[in-house]
Amino acid sequence: MPTDRNIDLTISDDHASAPPKAAKKILDVAYDLFYRRGIRAIGVDEIVKRAGVTKPSLYRSFPSKDELAASYLRQYDLEYWERFDEAVAAHPGDPRAQIKAFLTRIGKRTQVADYRGCGMTNAAVEYPDHSHPARVVSEANKQELRRRLRAMAVAMGAQAPDTLGDGLLLLIEGAYISGQLFGLGGPAQAVARNADLLIEASLKK
Amino acid sequence: MPTDRNIDLTISDDHASAPPKAAKKILDVAYDLFYRRGIRAIGVDEIVKRAGVTKPSLYRSFPSKDELAASYLRQYDLEYWERFDEAVAAHPGDPRAQIKAFLTRIGKRTQVADYRGCGMTNAAVEYPDHSHPARVVSEANKQELRRRLRAMAVAMGAQAPDTLGDGLLLLIEGAYISGQLFGLGGPAQAVARNADLLIEASLKK
DNA sequence: ATGTATACGTACCGATCGGTAACATTGTCA
DNA sequence: TGACAATGTTACCGATCGGTACGTATACAT
Numbered sequence: 001m002p003t004d005r006n007i008d009l010t011i012s013d014d015h016a017s018a019p020p021k022a023a024k025k026i027l028d029v030a031y032d033l034f035y036r037r038g039i040r041a042i043g044v045d046e047i048v049k050r051a052g053v054t055k056p057s058l059y060r061s062f063p064s065k066d067e068l069a070a071s072y073l074r075q076y077d078l079e080y081w082e083r084f085d086e087a088v089a090a091h092p093g094d095p096r097a098q099i100k101a102f103l104t105r106i107g108k109r110t111q112v113a114d115y116r117g118c119g120m121t122n123a124a125v126e127y128p129d130h131s132h133p134a135r136v137v138s139e140a141n142k143q144e145l146r147r148r149l150r151a152m153a154v155a156m157g158a159q160a161p162d163t164l165g166d167g168l169l170l171l172i173e174g175a176y177i178s179g180q181l182f183g184l185g186g187p188a189q190a191v192a193r194n195a196d197l198l199i200e201a202s203l204k205k
Numbered sequence: 206m207p208t209d210r211n212i213d214l215t216i217s218d219d220h221a222s223a224p225p226k227a228a229k230k231i232l233d234v235a236y237d238l239f240y241r242r243g244i245r246a247i248g249v250d251e252i253v254k255r256a257g258v259t260k261p262s263l264y265r266s267f268p269s270k271d272e273l274a275a276s277y278l279r280q281y282d283l284e285y286w287e288r289f290d291e292a293v294a295a296h297p298g299d300p301r302a303q304i305k306a307f308l309t310r311i312g313k314r315t316q317v318a319d320y321r322g323c324g325m326t327n328a329a330v331e332y333p334d335h336s337h338p339a340r341v342v343s344e345a346n347k348q349e350l351r352r353r354l355r356a357m358a359v360a361m362g363a364q365a366p367d368t369l370g371d372g373l374l375l376l377i378e379g380a381y382i383s384g385q386l387f388g389l390g391g392p393a394q395a396v397a398r399n400a401d402l403l404i405e406a407s408l409k410k
Numbered sequence: 411a412t413g414t415a416t417a418c419g420t421a422c423c424g425a426t427c428g429g430t431a432a433c434a435t436t437g438t439c440a
Numbered sequence: 441t442g443a444c445a446a447t448g449t450t451a452c453c454g455a456t457c458g459g460t461a462c463g464t465a466t467a468c469a470t
Contacts, residue, residue, distance in 0.1 A: 044459085045458090053419095059459065128243060138386070142387065170375070173379035173383050174375030174376055177326055177330070177378045178375060181329050187371030188375070201402045248428080249427085249429080250427085259450095261430075261447085261449090262448075264429065265447080
């Protein structure tokens with residue numbers, strides 16, 4: 001009875017057999033390690049050790065560490081938009097409330113010890129080279145975030161929707177970063193309030 | 206930005222009196238490399254090679270690579286507050302104009318290819334461990350930034366000065382990060398405009 | 411049972427990591 | 441001239457880096 005991890009996965013994963021594939025265990029462990037401690041800081045040896053597999057197994061499922069990092073971010077991307085869409089779905093037709101819900105959630109998440117910010121943002125900082133596989137995923141995620149925020153600013157009827165959308169993006173990125181810089185009681189807890197203030201000022205007149 | 210800091214070295218270089226200090230060459234090169242490509246990404250071998258010195262020379266001047274990184278950030282800190290104080294000095298007694306000047310400058314600096322954001326912020330992302338020498342310097346710098354922004358929000362007569370100060374910090378950090386994420390035409394160019402909007406909204410009533 | 415394909419493990423690779431020991435060379439000042 | 445401090449030279453350390461050659465175990469269809 002070696003592993004009790006990933007039991008939650010079996011909920012959607014039916015059949016009696018279906019042994020937990022090495023690739024999934026590797027990606028799960030890599031996700032956690034890469035996010036919490038950084039991609040460059042984690043070696044493949046530690047990943048395979050914590051995943052209970054061996055190195056060749058990793059390289060049969062992923063062509064390289066860089067591609068494993070990109071896979072981690074693709075998974076991150078999926079879950080990111082799930083959270084985003086949840087905030088959107090909670091307030092249909094009310095983009096201002098959607099933003100507020102999303103930012104309130106971010107603000108809350110930053111108020112925990114050892115908060116590590118946004119995996120996408122962190123990866124971009126770790127890899128300045130625009131051609132790095134991980135950075136490609138990260139940049140695409142941020143472009144999409146910008147697109148959505150600007151669209152919501154339009155829907156809110158902002159005077160200068162692109163400016164407001166970008167302002168919201170700046171606040172969000174600032175929350176991610178200052179969340180991990182300041183820890184509890186940091187500026188990130190004020191992100192939703194400031195965003196609402198900014199929205200208010202951008203709709204005026 | 207660190208491009209002009211080597212000039213004095215080449216011009217005033219030795220012959221006459223002082224021998225070229227290895228420590229300075231090392232720190233100059235490390236500054237440039239650490240900032241542009243990241244601390245973890247740069248090995249000591251590359252630093253000494255580019256500095257034209259040898260490894261023992263590095264370790265006679267700096268106890269470790271981590272301490273060299275901290276020294277780089279201490280230098281960064283000095284230049285950071287120089288720039289900040291320039292913006293302040295340009296508008297005596299007018300904190301709102303000081304902020305605007307500082308943010309306008311940041312917004313401009315982000316609009317260049319291969320912009321790499323804030324060295325302090327980047328170092329904190331690279332080293333989540335709060336006890337890391339580089340991170341210690343980084344966190345102190347950010348605490349000071351927060352302190353100053355909040356004080357300026359008070360001076361501006363904001364309704365909730367701590368909230369405004371923190372909001373400005375979020376915008377600034379967002380500009381640093383999105384500057385390196387989006388490159389030219391990114392959201393960071395709107396930082397000063399959004400800050401002014403936020404200030405306006407925070408003074409109202 | 412047997413062949414076959416797939417999954418996994420043992421052991422290893424060369425390169426690079428941060429860091430050091432021991433000694434030679436240089437410039438400056440007295 | 442002699443002494444000192446700073447730097448250079450060469451060679452090395454153990455650990456870890458990302459990555460792989462190659463043999464072994466298991467599953468399944470025939």
